[in-house]
Amino acid sequence: MQLLYDLNIDHADGGYQKQLLQLSKKERLILDYWGLEKLSTRQSPDLLEVMEDRYQRGSTIIISQLPVSDTNGG
Secondary structure (H helix, E strand, C coil), X not given: CHHHHHHHHHHHHCCHHHHHHHHHHCXXXXXXXXXXXXXXXXXXXXXXXXXXXHCCCCEEEEEECCCHHHCCCC
């Protein structure tokens, strides 16, 4: 989630497009601890834009940490 917080700050200080460009050039992007918190109305489009910019450019790995009680059969 730190990535989305950083992107939010980048909106305010004018660094958003530069950050998106840097993320799109990474060979691999690993998003860990995903799904622990709901995305805000600003974070959802930011994440979508990151994914769209990375499409067919590099690997993106999303790792989620959910309690066993939240999974099927738990």
